[in-house]
Amino acid sequence: MTDGGPDGFEAWLRGRVPERGLRSKGASVLQVLLTQPRRVSYGSAAEAAALAGVNVATVSRTAQALGFTGWSDLQQELRARYLSSLSAPDVASAQHTEGELGTASLRRDLESLAVLNRRLDEQLLRTVAEAIARARRTVIVANGSYLAVGSALGHNVQLAGYDASVVHDEAELANAISRVGPDDVVIAISFWRLYQSTVTAAEEAHERGARVFALTDAASPALAAAAEEVVLIPAEGVAFFPSLAPGLAMAQAIAAQLSTVDPDRTRRSIEAAEAQWSRFHLLHRTPRRD
Structure with missing residues (x-):
């Protein structure tokens, strides 16, 4: 290469x-x-x-x-x-995965989660969670299949009682970044071959004074320079597909840590959401009230 x-x-x-x-x-x-x-x-x-x-x-x-x-x-x-x-076909060729790809994919995810657990920096986790808690709002940038990671994070940040939005449409992204400032946090999520729009959003947010965090498996110099911290997450999958499991696990870890920053705020937020779930009849089974 x-x-x-x-x-x-x-x-x-x-x-x-x-x-x-x-x-x-x-x-x-x-x-x-x-x-x-x-x-x-x-x-x-x-x-x-x-x-x-x-x-x-x-x-x-x-x-x-x-x-x-x-x-x-x-x-x-x-x-x-x-x-x-590498291109997607070249990735599949380079990996030489043997046996059934379905079970190989599960094994790879388990291995990656073990690596993530071993390398986890608890202070970094606290830094990201506390930044979200102090921010006026958090903008989460994710595209393609990585939107699953961004959506999970955004949903739980909102449930925990904090203002968060998940942006993937490029026009909407440009508009959202034009409104960020020093009181905001931007979380850029991208793996494998990074989306240029995600890197650009991180750079622009940094220029506007926002705190930027990147969740990725291999940050480019441009993304690393724009981010206050880079959270490295294994994302190697099998065949043509990067793994989302470690990214989702990290999104859950950040949300869990966030819930400890102001437990009363999070409890009130979840109770309010629960009341609205009941009001909108969202759940198949209504929770029993003791």
Whole structure:
């Protein structure tokens, strides 16, 4: 892969190299990452070490020098960025998924959820929830199938008692971003090959002083620069489809954390919503009142 543009794979990886540079063996590992992303995206640390002519410990140290906790975390983001450079047919070909794709998809989701749980930064979760709680309003930007993640988050933020809207139509998005300011929060949700409209919305919101958070598997430099924080979420699926399960899990985690910021406010909001659900006869079974 030779994508060396400002938003490209090579630029991202070289941008993580510390100012002091890497030792010669670390530089050999970096060269393998740059020149053989497909092999190392799916291989073990031992395979990466063999390709670079170093030992496994050097691979781990290089991963840490690049800002990761170790090889597995580096590989996770490396693969996400490698896959984001491919077309949908190429993604299916690169993955070489064996067996029934339905069960493979479930296994992949379970693996991704385990990675998400292992990498979860609880302070980051609190930061996002508290920002939403303090905001005048929250604008959630999501497109395509990722709208499922945005809709789940927006619905629960509203239930928790806070002003939130989910925007995906581009004209509506332009209008919504034109109204945001320093008192607002914008949450940009996009995975795999990022939607340009989502990145543009994040950039414009940042310019207008809003607090911007990105939920993604591999933020481009442009999206990362616009966001106050990037919440990295595994999104690798099977066949042609990115996984939505980890993104939905994170949306639920943010909503759950938000409910603890002002529990009385959230309780009042849910009670008011419950009354309206009853008034509109929305539920098949009416909850029993003790």
